Amino acid sequence: MLIFDHSRSGRRARAQAPLEAQPLAHLPERFRRRMPIGLPEVSELQAVRHYTRLSQQNFSIDTHFYPLGSCTMKYNPRGANALAMLPGFLNRHPYAPERFSQGVLETLYELQQMLAAVTGMRGVSLTPMAGAQGEFAGVAMIRAYHRARGDTQRTEIIVPDAAHGTNPATAVMCGYRVREIPIDAHGDVDLAALRAAVGPSTAGMMLTNPSTLGVFERRIEEIARIVHGAGGLLYYDGANLNAILGKARPGDMGFDAIHINLHKTFSTPHGGGGPGAGPVGVSERLLPFLPLPLVAMEEGRYRLLEEADRPHSIGRLSAFMGNVGVLLRAYVYMRMLGREGMPRVAEFATLNANYLARRLAEADFTLAYPERRASHEFIVTLKREAKQTGITAMDYAKRLLDYGVHAPTTYFPLLVPECLLIEPTETEAKEALDDFVNAMTAIRAESETDPAKVKDAPHTLPNRRFDEVRAARNPDLRWQPPR
Amino acid sequence: MSELPSDFFYTQSHEWLRDNGDGTLTVGITDHAQEQLGDLVYVELPEVGTHLTTGDACGVVESVKAASDVYAPIDGEVLAVNETLAETPELINQSPYADGWLFSIKPDSAEVLKNLMNTEAYRAYLDSEG
Numbered sequence: 001m002l003i004f005d006h007s008r009s010g011r012r013a014r015a016q017a018p019l020e021a022q023p024l025a026h027l028p029e030r031f032r033r034r035m036p037i038g039l040p041e042v043s044e045l046q047a048v049r050h051y052t053r054l055s056q057q058n059f060s061i062d063t064h065f066y067p068l069g070s071c072t073m074k075y076n077p078r079g080a081n082a083l084a085m086l087p088g089f090l091n092r093h094p095y096a097p098e099r100f101s102q103g104v105l106e107t108l109y110e111l112q113q114m115l116a117a118v119t120g121m122r123g124v125s126l127t128p129m130a131g132a133q134g135e136f137a138g139v140a141m142i143r144a145y146h147r148a149r150g151d152t153q154r155t156e157i158i159v160p161d162a163a164h165g166t167n168p169a170t171a172v173m174c175g176y177r178v179r180e181i182p183i184d185a186h187g188d189v190d191l192a193a194l195r196a197a198v199g200p201s202t203a204g205m206m207l208t209n210p211s212t213l214g215v216f217e218r219r220i221e222e223i224a225r226i227v228h229g230a231g232g233l234l235y236y237d238g239a240n241l242n243a244i245l246g247k248a249r250p251g252d253m254g255f256d257a258i259h260i261n262l263h264k265t266f267s268t269p270h271g272g273g274g275p276g277a278g279p280v281g282v283s284e285r286l287l288p289f290l291p292l293p294l295v296a297m298e299e300g301r302y303r304l305l306e307e308a309d310r311p312h313s314i315g316r317l318s319a320f321m322g323n324v325g326v327l328l329r330a331y332v333y334m335r336m337l338g339r340e341g342m343p344r345v346a347e348f349a350t351l352n353a354n355y356l357a358r359r360l361a362e363a364d365f366t367l368a369y370p371e372r373r374a375s376h377e378f379i380v381t382l383k384r385e386a387k388q389t390g391i392t393a394m395d396y397a398k399r400l401l402d403y404g405v406h407a408p409t410t411y412f413p414l415l416v417p418e419c420l421l422i423e424p425t426e427t428e429a430k431e432a433l434d435d436f437v438n439a440m441t442a443i444r445a446e447s448e449t450d451p452a453k454v455k456d457a458p459h460t461l462p463n464r465r466f467d468e469v470r471a472a473r474n475p476d477l478r479w480q481p482p483r
Numbered sequence: 484m485s486e487l488p489s490d491f492f493y494t495q496s497h498e499w500l501r502d503n504g505d506g507t508l509t510v511g512i513t514d515h516a517q518e519q520l521g522d523l524v525y526v527e528l529p530e531v532g533t534h535l536t537t538g539d540a541c542g543v544v545e546s547v548k549a550a551s552d553v554y555a556p557i558d559g560e561v562l563a564v565n566e567t568l569a570e571t572p573e574l575i576n577q578s579p580y581a582d583g584w585l586f587s588i589k590p591d592s593a594e595v596l597k598n599l600m601n602t603e604a605y606r607a608y609l610d611s612e613g
Contacts, residue, residue, distance in 0.1 A: 165550070180540075180552075411548040417519065468547040469573070472524035 003040045003050050004479050013044035038481060057462050059406050061270075065432045067356075069377045069409035069421025070164070070212060072242045072264035077333060080267065084328035094320040098303050104328075105302035108321060109295040111331045112279075118334075118342060119241075119258055120251020121281030125290040127322040134259025134278025135170040135206075135237065140314045141257055141282060141289040142204045142233045143174055148289075148312065154203035154232070160189050162213055162413045164239060167206040176203055183415075187213040187369050189223055198230035208237040209253070210244070210375035212413050213368065214353070214421070224254030233257065233286075238278075241265045242349050242425070243376035246342030256283040265345075266330035277326040288312040293321060348426035349376040352433060356424050359437045368416045377423035379416050380408075386418045391447035391454050393418040396440070398465065399457035403439035486514065488580050492596055493605035494556045499580065500599065503587070507562055508596075511584045512544060512553065512575065515609055520546040523572040528564040528586055535559060535588065537595075542585060544575065557595035559588040 024032065042050070059066070066073035092104055112124045128134035139157065146154050156179045157171035168178040181193040189207070198205075205227045209217040217223065227234050236250040236258035242265045250258050262268045262277040270276075282290060292313045293304040304321075307313065321327070337345065357378040361367050368379035382393045397407035397420065409421035424433055447454045458464060492500040497516035501509045517523065525545040535541050535555035542553035564586040568574060575583035590596075600608060 178540075411521075414519075414549045414551065469522045469524055472545075472547055 001050075002479060003042065003047070004481075006042045006046050006050060007040040009041060011041040011043055011046075013042060013047055015044050059401070064404055064406050065424075065428060065436060066406040067408050067422045067424045067428075067436065068406060069214070069379075069423040070239055070412070071270065071409070072239075072261070072376070072423060072425055073270065073406070074242075074267055074425035075427040076267050076269050076329075077336065079336060080329040080332040083332045084325055089324075089328055094324075098301075102302055104324070105295050105304070107331050108324070108327060109297055109302055111327055111334070112295060114331075114334050115260060115279055116281055118246065118249070119238075119260065119281045120249030120253075121255075121258060122251070122284045123287045123290055123294075124279055124281045125292070125294055126277070126279045126327050127291050127293065127317050128259065128278040128280055129318045129322050130276040131239065131259055131261040131263075131278040132166050132170070133317055134261075134280050135166055135235075136173055137278075137280045137291050137314065137317055138235050138257035138259050138282075139170050139174040139176070139204070139206070141280070141286045142235065143176075144289045144312065144314050145233065145286055146203055151231070153200055156201045157203055157235075158194070158197050158205040158227070158232070160207065160211070162187075162211055162415060163206060164208060164212060164237060167208075167237060171206065183211070183213070187211060187215040187372060188218055191219060191222060191226070194223065194226055198226055198232060200231070202227065202230045202232035204233040204235055204256075206235040206237060207255075208240050209250070210240045210377075212240075212421070213416075214374050214377040214379055214423075215369055215372045216243075216375055220253045228254065239264065240376065243346055245346045245349075246339070246344075247346045251281070251283065256286055257281070262326055262330040267333045268326045268329040275323050275326060277323045277330065279322075279327075289314050291315060291317050295321075345426050346376075349424075350374070352424040352426060352428055353377055353422075355430070356422065356433045356436065359433070360440065363437055363441050365440065368419060376425070377421060379413075380420045380422060381416050382418040382420065385444065385447065389447045389451060391443075391451060393420055395447070395454045395457065396420065396443055399443045399446070399454045400439055401458040402460045403435075403442070405436055405439055487602050487606055489602050491580070491602060492556075492599040493602070493608075494554065494599060495608065496554045498553065498556045500556055500596070501580075501584075502596070507587050507589055508557070508559070509584050509587045510556060511579055513605075514579045516544075516551075517576050517579045517583070520544060520551060521548045522546055523575050525550075526568040526572045526575070526585070528568070529555075529561045531561050531564060533561045535561060537598075544572075553585060556599065557588065557590050558592075559590040559595065562587045562589050 061073050061075060088103060108126060115124045128137050155177055157176040158179045158181055159167045160183055161180050162183050171178050179197050181197050182190045184190045209220055211217055224234055233256040234254055236255040238258050238260040245265060258281045259278045263270045289312055292310060293306055295302055296305050353374040353376050357367055357374045360380055365380050366384060368381045386392045393410050397410045400407050412421055443454060497513045499511050499513050503509060523544055523546045527543040529541040537555055537558050539555040540552040541555045544551050544553060565584050
């Protein structure tokens with residue numbers, strides 16, 4: 001039921017009403033609304049109940065194990081939240097002069113430094129407001145770099161076929177053609193195909209390491225040599241940074257640009273609990289092109305660098321400093337971990353993933369890359385189960401909800417049939433992992449004794465299966481008043 | 484195992500070709516491909532008159548699971564595309580080898596079919612993929 005369905009004409013909730021009416025005299029006639037705004041008219045209690053009920057229907061990290069591969073759904077520490085909401089941060093106006101904003105600027109400056117240090121990059125800009133915008137910034141800088149050198153023949157970005165869908169999308173948004181290359185049977189980039197693909201039209205290559213197959217790209221240095229040798233630059237998709245945090249640095253592997261999903265690796269809220277933040281880091285040669293504003297320290301004072309300071313910048317991606325509230329949470333999280341805490345994130349993320357992978361293998365589930373050590377995530381293929389019982393990966397995913405587990409990522413990457421991409425993260429206890437194995441085993445038993453129960457799942461949630469085809473083809477996203 | 488028409492040609496990326504006997508070929512995706520993709524929701528086709536080179540990404544099939552490129556199986560010029568797929572992409576799920584055809588193409592030479600698999604070879608290829 002939508003909040004609009006509770007609406008009755010004339011009903012009011014006073015709590016959010018303005019204290020005094022605002023005069024409209026200064027607003028020119030032509031900008032004034034002629035139609036009523038169409039807000040729902042409900043009592044305060046109705047509003048509270050409606051949203052409380054919706055929040056109770058959520059599957060969230062705060063309520064359930066959430067092993068959604070590639071998304072790093074780990075606990076968002078409340079301490080980071082509390083500190084980011086200190087009144088000095090919360091009430092600062094973005095136009096407040098720099099001399100009254102030294103605290104927040106110092107914090108953001110240190111965040112730039114910490115992110116640069118942990119990724120091995122020379123400089124970081126915090127302004128991209130999501131991972132996708134960070135990717136855009138990174139490839140836009142690669143483009144700006146080639147143009148600044150008068151190197152205009154480079155029209156292609158190379159992307160492995162296991163890449164995140166955002167990678168080719170980013171390349172196209174930046175005006176490039178995408179050249180896809182295969183990966184080999186062990187999950188590594190096919191070097192022969194890469195060598196054949198690079199050339200004078202190569203602008204760069206986008207890579208996730210560890211890859212979306214949940215394995216570390218072992219020949220990354222060779223890849224960097226091949227791409228750089230052809231005059232291209234190397235872009236690191238930071239989606240899977242959690243697995244190597246404090247252990248290995250993209251800058252040391254030879255990457256020229258990287259985006260960092262703060263809502264993954266640095267534990268700020270995801271999605272609906274967001275917004276996101278996707279800072280970008282760069283190597284020496286891309287420094288002049290970083291998006292603005294940047295925070296600089298000069299003689300102990302902090303100030304924002306603008307266009308006049310950085311004439312070659314690709315420009316601005318957001319008003320002000322990006323999503324400062326999110327940046328602050330990541331800052332506190334990094335401070336809480338400290339330098340010595342960061343490798344522990346990677347160690348436990350990897351340990352949890354490998355423990356879970358091993359236990360599932362022992363329970364006779366098929367790992368897609370059994371000979372490889374998992375990074376922070378791994379793939380189970382249910383191809384055999386689907387063939388034998390007709391119960392697919394999607395059925396398992398839906399039935400897992402009844403067992404109180406958010407489904408892993410399903411059918412991604414597509415090159416592994418009937419797959420679940422499972423990422424437990426470092427913040428889960430061993431018991432949660434064991435429960436997951438038990439649930440998977442129980443579902444397999446059900447698929448033999450009572451397949452309908454699995455096929456029709458979920459049974460315990462407010463909604464059952466959705467018509468995904470209709471949702472994709474005819475989305476109904478806007479409420480309209482009944483006529 | 485999905486059924487395979489006997490006189491078609493196939494690619495490793497799961498496109499099929501039918502020789503229309505008049506110097507033109509019709510291209511689609513195989514039953515195996517549509518099964519892997521699941522319910523299709525959107526199809527993007529090449530423009531009529533475009534010249535394709537083997538291996539070019541020349542279209543997109545998007546399902547509730549994923550978006551996947553369609554690759555040009557041969558060198559040639561696009562003669563016609565299946566316009567009905569814009570409104571009814573589910574035709575590919577329902578009838579991959581007939582009503583769900585994607586486009587027709589005029590090959591640069593008659594030799595192009597030599598590099599493709601015949602039905603037996605494609606069946607063996609599917610078996611080897613498991």
